Amino acid sequence: xxxxxxxxxxxxxxxxxxxxxxxxxxxxxxxxxxxxxxxxxxxxxxxxxxxxxxxxxxxxxxxxxxxxxxxxxxxxxxxxxxxxxxxxxxxxxxxxxxxxxxxxxxxxxxxxxxxxxxxxxxxxxxxxxxxxxxxxxxxxxxxxxxxxxxxxxxxxxxxxxxxxxxxxxxxxxxxxxxxxxxxxxxxxxxxxxxxxxxxxxxxxxxxxxxxxxxxxxxxxxxxxxxxxxxxxxxxxxxxxxxxxxxxxxxxxxxxxxxxxxxxxxxxxxxxxxxxxxxxxxxxxxxxxxxxxxxxxxxxxxxxxxxxxxxxxxxxxxxxxxxxxxxxxxxxxxxxxxxxxxxxxxxxxxxxxxxxxxxxxxxxxxxxxxxxxxxxxxxxxxxxxxxxxxxxxxxxxxxxxxxxxxxxxxxxxxxxxxxxxxxxxxxxxxxxxxxxxxxxxxxxxxxxxxxxxxxxxxxxxxxxxxxxxxxxxxxxxxxxxxxxxxxxxxxxxxxxxxxxxxxxxxxxxxxxxxxxxxxxxxxxxxxxxxxxxxxxx
Amino acid sequence: xxxxxxxxxxxxxxxxxxxxxxxxxxxxxxxxxxxxxxxxxxxxxxxxxxxxxxxxxxxxxxxxxxxxxxxxxxxxxxxxxxxxxxxxxxxxxxxxxxxxxxxxxxxxxxxxxxxxxxxxxxxxxxxxxxxxxxxxxxxxxxxxxxxxxxxxxxxxxxxxxxxxxxxxxxxxx
Numbered sequence: 112x113x114x115x116x117x118x119x120x121x122x123x124x125x126x127x128x129x130x131x132x133x134x135x136x137x138x139x140x141x142x143x144x145x146x147x148x149x150x151x152x153x154x155x156x157x158x159x160x161x162x163x164x165x166x167x168x169x170x171x172x173x174x175x176x177x178x179x180x181x182x183x184x185x186x187x188x189x190x191x192x193x194x195x196x197x198x199x200x201x202x203x204x205x206x207x208x209x210x211x212x213x214x215x216x217x218x219x220x221x222x223x224x225x226x227x228x229x230x231x232x233x234x235x236x237x238x239x240x241x242x243x244x245x246x247x248x249x250x251x252x253x254x255x256x257x258x259x260x261x262x263x264x265x266x267x268x269x270x271x272x273x274x275x276x277x278x279x280x281x282x283x284x285x286x287x288x289x290x291x292x293x294x295x296x297x298x299x300x301x302x303x304x305x306x307x308x309x310x311x312x313x314x315x316x317x318x319x320x321x322x323x324x325x326x327x328x329x330x331x332x333x334x335x336x337x338x339x340x341x342x343x344x345x346x347x348x349x350x351x352x353x354x355x356x357x358x359x360x361x362x363x364x365x366x367x368x369x370x371x372x373x374x375x376x377x378x379x380x381x382x383x384x385x386x387x388x389x390x391x392x393x394x395x396x397x398x399x400x401x402x403x404x405x406x407x408x409x410x411x412x413x414x415x416x417x418x419x420x421x422x423x424x425x426x427x428x429x430x431x432x433x434x435x436x437x438x439x440x441x442x443x444x445x446x447x448x449x450x451x452x453x454x455x456x457x458x459x460x461x462x463x464x465x466x467x468x469x470x471x472x473x474x475x476x477x478x479x480x481x482x483x484x485x486x487x488x489x490x491x492x493x494x495x496x497x498x499x500x501x502x503x504x505x506x507x508x509x510x511x512x513x514x515x516x517x518x519x520x521x522x523x524x525x526x527x528x529x530x531x532x533x534x535x536x537x538x539x540x541x542x543x544x545x546x547x548x549x550x551x552x553x554x555x556x557x558x559x560x561x562x563x564x565x566x567x568x569x570x571x572x573x574x575x576x577x578x579x580x581x582x583x584x585x586x587x588x589x590x591x592x593x594x595x596x597x598x599x600x601x602x603x604x605x606x607x608x609x610x611x612x613x614x615x616x617x618x619x620x621x622x623x624x625x626x627x628x629x630x631x632x633x634x635x636x637x638x639x640x641x642x643x644x645x646x647x
Numbered sequence: 648x649x650x651x652x653x654x655x656x657x658x659x660x661x662x663x664x665x666x667x668x669x670x671x672x673x674x675x676x677x678x679x680x681x682x683x684x685x686x687x688x689x690x691x692x693x694x695x696x697x698x699x700x701x702x703x704x705x706x707x708x709x710x711x712x713x714x715x716x717x718x719x720x721x722x723x724x725x726x727x728x729x730x731x732x733x734x735x736x737x738x739x740x741x742x743x744x745x746x747x748x749x750x751x752x753x754x755x756x757x758x759x760x761x762x763x764x765x766x767x768x769x770x771x772x773x774x775x776x777x778x779x780x781x782x783x784x785x786x787x788x789x790x791x792x793x794x795x796x797x798x799x800x801x802x803x804x805x806x807x808x809x810x811x812x813x814x815x816x817x818x819x820x
Binding site: 462481 | 702723733735736790794797798802803806812
């Protein structure tokens with residue numbers, strides 16, 4: 112036996128009640144299928160999950176479509192080799208068009224919430240203020256959203272992590288303190304967490320309050336239908352309305368469509384396929400886009416990595432993966448100034464570490480041999496607030512699948528260099544023996560002064576300095592002005608009157624923090640308004 | 648919350664069971680192209696030459712174990728490719744063809760002999776050139792090989808003891 116099927120944990124999807132729920136695995140369909148419903152929701156992540164719960168609770172008939180499989184706690188064996196192909200877009204190897212940025216995005220029931228590291232932050236006030244001043248968003252101030260943040264924090268059991276951070280996060284806390292910058296404890300959406308550290312592979316104990324075990328369960332209990340392994344191809348449009356969604360069933364690997372078609376006719380359609388999937392679906396549909404906004408201004412929080420070798424055992428594979436953060440380099444910089452960054456730790460499992468470490472052969476194997484003493488800090492850059500950092504754009508490949516072009520500008524690289532310096536300084540201050548800023552050169556330094564000289568001289572270029580992203584945002588922004596936004600302040604498409612966007616695509620910039628709570632809260636509010644408008 | 652002490656005890660017991668289970672696993676027989684799901688002949692030939700060089704330092708020294716480990720890694724790489732989107736599979740097939748066909752193998756990759764006969768030093772030099780190339784295409788080819796080989800190697804529990812990673816904990820309460 113490799114890994115452990117956590118069969119002793121109650122899995123709500125295996126309880127007798129679950130037999131009453133309407134769940135269809137499209138890969139097993141023997142004939143085409145047509146639904147007539149009130150609301151069709153495409154995507155079951157942070158946006159689609161919350162929307163499904165609220166609309167189903169309001170008595171509306173909901174069909175929730177998900178491209179990935181339904182995998183639940185009994186399937187989560189805490190193995191990277193299982194989790195990445197099953198639960199992530201493109202086996203966790205999704206990349207930008209020039210392959211410079213590796214994007215971790217969920218593709219399973221619950222979407223990113225099933226595999227995220229549970230970090231929960233309210234949308235920073237500086238971000239909301241920028242949306243109001245630059246994009247004219249109304250009713251999106253801190254006090255307007257506060258009740259929605261509070262509601263979702265309560266719904267998903269978000270609270271500051273109450274036990275000491277694991278050693279990996281403790282290094283970040285210690286280093287930050289020693290260089291004199293504030294660090295704080297992260298709020299996590301967990302209940303009775305075992306502190307084992309496998310959040311990114313699906314929570315085997317159902318401690319994580321992902322959409323999978325909260326809102327989607329609730330929607331199913333209210334009578335919603337969940338269709339898994341179904342890829343939304345395009346909307347059919349007549350005049351200014353969507354008439355139906357055309358989807359295809361996927362095979363069990365999630366690679367190729369089967370011959371089966373799924374058609375959903377609905378009064379209202381909600382795109383919640385994430386900030387690559389939603390613009391992709393709308394681009395395939397050729398929804399009206401008179402001001403060329405769709406898929407543009409797509410943001411990633413481009414992230415860079417610094418690995419340290421510590422004298423003590425760190426075991427970055429064990430314990431809650433993200434519990435300490437520092438916003439010093441966001442809060443101390445104006446949003447429109449040089450690009451700021453958030454500092455966090457990242458879990459260190461063998462596959463993720465091995466593909467991130469540069470080089471090969473003996474050089475690579477020496478670092479891998481020290482995996483248990485490795486410590487990792489990441490810096491997430493706040494993109495979207497400056498003309499030289501206005502994100503990327505989603506376009507369609509010849510086969511209709513979406514891909515993101517994301518130019519890495521000198522403005523972004525400047526932030527990369529500062530972030531690599533900061534992380535090395537923190538790691539040395541915390542006692543690191545060696546620090547390797549992740550870069551193709553694969554050079555490790557024994558002193559901060561050497562690291563500083565090395566990083567100052569780094570050739571920063573695509574595919575030389577690897578960039579990562581776990582947060583895709585924007586591309587179908589919300590705003591009152593149709594010349595600057597794809598959807599209005601109610602989330603409704605400016606040109607298509609029964610189409611809504613309710614996911615991270617809505618954001619006019621990046622969030623500047625892990626985005627799950629921002630998505631939950633904004634969608635909870637918009638879906639509640641929609642529920643009132645549609646109520647039977 | 649379940650106590651930390653209970654959890655740690657369970658973790659240690661689980662580790663022992665896991666290590667035992669790893670030793671009891673029978674090595675798989677050499678896989679052949681006939682059983683491949685996504686590899687074409689080019690890809691398999693190139694990976695067979697490239698993987699042992701990338702994995703220098705972690706492959707077992709004994710000949711038999713080494714062969715089994717390489718064969719298993721190729722099977723894992725094949726499975727990894729099979730799970731990629733069709734577009735990505737097609738791009739990999741193009742890369743493998745570019746590296747395998749004699750004219751481009753010699754000019755682009757700088758590998759004189761056919762891959763099965765290429766000396767390890769030549770493969771080493773090829774990887775170094777691609778890794779450090781000013782040409783993005785070569786760097787991304789290196790990165791694709793790096794990612795496939797290391798994800799497959801370190802996704803397999805066989806590789807974990809050398810890293811100090813104990814594998815996932817046992818969670819039976």
